[in-house]
Amino acid sequence: MTTDLLLAALFLFATHAVPSWPGVRPWLIARLGRGGFVALHSLGSLLALGLFVWAYREAGGGEPLFVPAGWAAPLVVALMPLSFLLIAARVTSKAGEPDAPNPPRGVYRITRFPGSMGLLLWALLHLQATGDGRRVVLFVAMAAIALFAMAKNDWLLRRGAAGRAYRVETSALPFAAILAGRQSFRPGEIGWGRVLGALAAYAAMIAVHPWLFGVSPLYWL
Known part of the structure; x- marks a missing residue:
């Protein structure tokens, strides 16, 4: 794990957090126009993603920080479909x-933040199944981006009556509102x-995982 990788992870987080900070997006759109802001x-x-990929590759294999439990890899394979479903449903369903x-x-x-919850689940599952420093940085960065998005959006919902009512009807924790009888x-x-x-x-990710990341998720079979 190198300083370059840590700085690249912070930059990646900043490119997600800063533009979405309340007030920043409207301020930028007012000065750049919507097209300019999107560009x-x-x-x-x-740029942030490219720098992170470069720093990740330059970091090499990374020193081991801990040894994953034997059940960690099977747990990732078993629960990752839920992460994919949460993200796919968020992308194809408008929240308003x-x-x-x-x-x-x-x-x-199921959850008021399906996309962020899917990304957080993805990060946490992989975090406990890896042990080297550079992959820990990768998945901690993913988890930080997801947690920031949920905290920011929850704060925005609290600002209006419609948002507060929506929070009462739903839950951030998956299935919590259903178990409580609110949904x-x-x-x-x-x-x-x-x-x-x-x-x-x-299934496609399982197939290309060895090529992209050098390890098969099914190595334990």
Whole structure:
């Protein structure tokens, strides 16, 4: 693990956190226009990602920080489909704006932050299944981005009456609102298309994982 990798991780986090900070996005759009803001944000995100990939590769294998438990890798394989489903459902389902959220439907009955929760689950699962320094930095950065997004969006929801009502009806923790009786589980609203799409994406990731990251998720079989 090197200083370059840590700095690249901080820069990657900043490119997600700063533009989405309340007030920053409208201020930038007012001065750059929506097209200019999108172009600047996209360029910054690509630059941050490229720098992180470069620093990650330059860091080498990374020194071991801990030895993962024997059950860690099978747990990742078993639960990653849920992460893919949460992210796929978020991408294909609109949540509305914080001051006017859409009524909870589909995956939003399970958690009000499906995309961020899917990313957080992805990071935490992989974090406990790896032990070298550079991958710990990678997954801690992913978890930090997801946690920041959830905290920021929850704060925005608290600012308006519609957002506060939406918070009462839903939960950040998956299935908590359903178990508390504030929501009902309706898998039909999620749809088989999203489930099959998430499983297909997961299968594709399993297939390319050895090529992209040098290790098969199924090495323990």
